[in-house]
Amino acid sequence: MTLTAPGAVVADAGAKTRRQEPQAPGRRAARPSAGWLGVIPLLAFAAVVLGLPVAAMAAGSITTTNDAGGTVFTDANFAATFDGPYLESLMGSIRLSALTAFVATMVSLPLAYAIVTSRFRGLREAVLSASGVIANFGGVPLAFAFVSTLGNAGVLTGFFGLADKGWSLYTFWGLAIVYLYFLVPLMVLTLTPALDGLKPQWREAAQNNRATGFQYWRHVAFPILFPTLLSGFVLLFGSAFSAYATAAAMVGSSIPLVTVKIASALTGDVLVGQSNIALALGMDMIIVAALVIGIQLVLQRRTSRWLS
Amino acid sequence: MTAFTLDPRPASAGTAGATLEFRGLRRAFGATMALDGLNLTLNPGEMLALLGPSGCGKTTALRMVAGFETPDSGEVLLDGVDVTGTPAHRRDVGMVFQSYSLFPHLSVTDNVAFGMRMLGTPAARRRARAQELLELVGLPTQGGRYPRQLSGGQQQRVALARALALEPRVLLLDEPLSALDAKVRQSLREEIRRLQLELGITTLFVTHDQEEALSIADRVAVMRDGRLEQCATPEELYNSPATPFVAGFVGTMNRLPGRLSSDGALVDVLGLSRPVQGSLHGRDGTADVDVLVRPEALTVSAAPDGPAQLVAASFLGATTRLTLRLHGGREAVADVPTTHASTLPTGARIRLGLPERPVLIDQARNEETTA
Numbered sequence: 001m002t003l004t005a006p007g008a009v010v011a012d013a014g015a016k017t018r019r020q021e022p023q024a025p026g027r028r029a030a031r032p033s034a035g036w037l038g039v040i041p042l043l044a045f046a047a048v049v050l051g052l053p054v055a056a057m058a059a060g061s062i063t064t065t066n067d068a069g070g071t072v073f074t075d076a077n078f079a080a081t082f083d084g085p086y087l088e089s090l091m092g093s094i095r096l097s098a099l100t101a102f103v104a105t106m107v108s109l110p111l112a113y114a115i116v117t118s119r120f121r122g123l124r125e126a127v128l129s130a131s132g133v134i135a136n137f138g139g140v141p142l143a144f145a146f147v148s149t150l151g152n153a154g155v156l157t158g159f160f161g162l163a164d165k166g167w168s169l170y171t172f173w174g175l176a177i178v179y180l181y182f183l184v185p186l187m188v189l190t191l192t193p194a195l196d197g198l199k200p201q202w203r204e205a206a207q208n209n210r211a212t213g214f215q216y217w218r219h220v221a222f223p224i225l226f227p228t229l230l231s232g233f234v235l236l237f238g239s240a241f242s243a244y245a246t247a248a249a250m251v252g253s254s255i256p257l258v259t260v261k262i263a264s265a266l267t268g269d270v271l272v273g274q275s276n277i278a279l280a281l282g283m284d285m286i287i288v289a290a291l292v293i294g295i296q297l298v299l300q301r302r303t304s305r306w307l308s
Numbered sequence: 309m310t311a312f313t314l315d316p317r318p319a320s321a322g323t324a325g326a327t328l329e330f331r332g333l334r335r336a337f338g339a340t341m342a343l344d345g346l347n348l349t350l351n352p353g354e355m356l357a358l359l360g361p362s363g364c365g366k367t368t369a370l371r372m373v374a375g376f377e378t379p380d381s382g383e384v385l386l387d388g389v390d391v392t393g394t395p396a397h398r399r400d401v402g403m404v405f406q407s408y409s410l411f412p413h414l415s416v417t418d419n420v421a422f423g424m425r426m427l428g429t430p431a432a433r434r435r436a437r438a439q440e441l442l443e444l445v446g447l448p449t450q451g452g453r454y455p456r457q458l459s460g461g462q463q464q465r466v467a468l469a470r471a472l473a474l475e476p477r478v479l480l481l482d483e484p485l486s487a488l489d490a491k492v493r494q495s496l497r498e499e500i501r502r503l504q505l506e507l508g509i510t511t512l513f514v515t516h517d518q519e520e521a522l523s524i525a526d527r528v529a530v531m532r533d534g535r536l537e538q539c540a541t542p543e544e545l546y547n548s549p550a551t552p553f554v555a556g557f558v559g560t561m562n563r564l565p566g567r568l569s570s571d572g573a574l575v576d577v578l579g580l581s582r583p584v585q586g587s588l589h590g591r592d593g594t595a596d597v598d599v600l601v602r603p604e605a606l607t608v609s610a611a612p613d614g615p616a617q618l619v620a621a622s623f624l625g626a627t628t629r630l631t632l633r634l635h636g637g638r639e640a641v642a643d644v645p646t647t648h649a650s651t652l653p654t655g656a657r658i659r660l661g662l663p664e665r666p667v668l669i670d671q672a673r674n675e676e677t678t679a
């Protein structure tokens with residue numbers, strides 16, 4: 001994904017202003033260079049570990065095995081993914097990912113801002129270290145942690161009598177909370193450097209030009225942070241969209257999610273001969289991810305001409 | 309360098325300069341007294357340079373005018389009105405920061421028009437006015453660019469245009485040139501001065517570069533440790549510094565060993581007797597002091613029995629700066645006409661002379677030689 005160091009965006013913008021001579025935009029990089037040769041190993045690596053599986057998946061998604069044991073082209077796999085429980089799982093994943101990514105983005109902004117502006121350096125270090133750990137907390141251990149605290153027999157569920165109040169971890173919202181648990185720290189880590197890059201002079205210059213606090217956020221801070229928020233959102237979306245083990249361990253197939261559906265189709269839990277449909281679902285995921293990144297790039301280009 | 313295309317009609321007719329007054333400003337940061345009772349008045353339309361060593365409180369004083377800092381006690385008055393409690397975004401002052409204060413995501417035009425946008429000025433009017441200001445600062449064709457596409461000097465011009473856009477009553481400049489290289493710095497400071505005179509805007513210019521302060525300000529206020537040391541015209545500051553600190557801080561100053569007479573009225577220096585500037589009467593007993601003398605005030609002549617020795621000469625054009633070693637190892641510098649200096653070989657014995665004028669002395673003897 002195109003998510004390399006979203007925080008670098010803002011810091012970079014300031015660093016480059018030191019240039020003394022004006023330069024016509026787009027005048028540089030005209031000379032052909034051999035610099036791209038250096039990325040050949042990376043490209044080769046990507047071709048092997050990304051390209052080959054995708055090619056195999058693409059091939060499998062448009063073929064099927066007929067009764068004679070031969071391989072024939074078909075659009076039935078894709079057709080199946082856009083119907084019934086498969087479509088439901090795809091939409092469920094998109095809904096859960098978009099929602100949790102959005103909520104995590106909104107929650108993380110004030111959190112990260114509080115950390116950055118805090119006068120206690122220790123708090124900042126502690127929160128960032130904890131975020132680093134929690135953001136990488138996932139899979140079955142994460143599911144277990146939540147089951148034992150907020151599950152039906154969980155410590156907190158019992159202590160606060162949550163079950164009586166209608167709480168259940170094994171619902172869409174329960175799962176959303178588990179996802180937020182690792183998405184929020186991930187976003188805090190993404191936003192902190194960008195917030196650090198907001199120069200105090202900008203706030204003061206805004207105030208000096210009659211901007212209220214709200215106007216500063218509306219016209220200065222938010223537009224400058226927007227590219228980072230956007231790429232952070234996409235990062236979170238991808239992270240949630242592709243998550244599997246936690247959901248599988250926690251809710252199994254009771255909440256329709258595409259990753260869980262792919263797993264059950266591949267292993268033939270429910271029905272045999274579904275593996276090509278699983279591959280088609282995988283292709284659907286790639287398309288969704290590509291669409292999201294595409295939208296990001298368009299928005300980014302329209303809102304961030306100042307960065308290029 | 310391009311000159312400002314000055315509009316014959318002042319761009320801001322409403323900007324009749326305001327009076328700016330600091331009254332007993334105090335501000336402590338923990339144990340440091342950033343401002344320790346600062347009193348200072350800027351006259352309408354005046355450009356005043358606030359000069360002083362690093363950490364003496366210049367920026368703190370300026371930020372109090374802008375409303376970014378509040379005094380522990382004392383007040384800031386604008387045209388006689390106490391604005392100490394007014395929030396920054398409602399003060400009628402324009403500020404140029406040291407560097408990188410332009411909004412990176414806005415074009416040059418939008419940067420200049422930012423304040424008007426905050427106040428709800430219609431877009432067409434904003435753009436026209438921004439263009440007018442960009443012409444004023446010599447950047448009529450750069451409106452569509454982004455800050456990072458501009459040089460440091462151009463960025464500061466834009467910042468200046470932005471600070472002037474709302475026709476503020478006072479213009480504040482906090483070392484606006486310090487991030488620029490020497491050549492740009494010099495030309496831009498002249499343009500700032502020309503623009504300031506044209507608009508007649510009361511301006512406070514913070515700098516720690518004494519040459520900069522002396523060259524563009526109507527008056528220079530020298531600060532030290534949060535207090536005003538002296539506020540005077542550049543000539544006065546140079547020719548009759550009020551204190552040894554000012555004398556040493558502004559221009560080059562020799563410290564010659566001297567001996568104060570017992571009544572404090574006369575000082576013996578270089579074998580000559582000179583009256584002491586300022587009153588030291590009523591003290592008792594002679595004392596060793598430093599006598600402060602400008603390089604151009606010293607006269608030199610070759611004399612085989614002279615007390616000083618010429619150790620180096622550096623050519624400055626019409627004058628040559630001679631470095632002299634005095635009896636006792638101290639050094640002094642003297643600026644003399646080059647025609648005269650060329651007659652003195654290195655190593656020559658020299659006799660030094662002083663004009664018949666009261667001299668400034670520093671009773672706290674300092675073993676260093678010159679500033």
Ligand SMILES: Nc1ncnc2c1ncn2[C@@H]1O[C@H](COP(=O)(O)OP(=O)(O)OP(=O)(O)O)[C@@H](O)[C@H]1O
Binds near residue numbers: 337342360367368
């Ligand atoms: N926000 C702050 N917190 C703590 N100390 C501060 C703060 N602002 C200023 N100071 C201290 O107050 C003193 C005066 O600072 P100030 O920035 O006004 O100096 P200055 O004259 O502008 O110096 P410089 O020429 O280096 O810019 C310094 O000792 C500085 O360390």
Ligand SMILES: [Mg+2]
Binds near residue numbers: 366367368
């Ligand atoms: Mg300062």
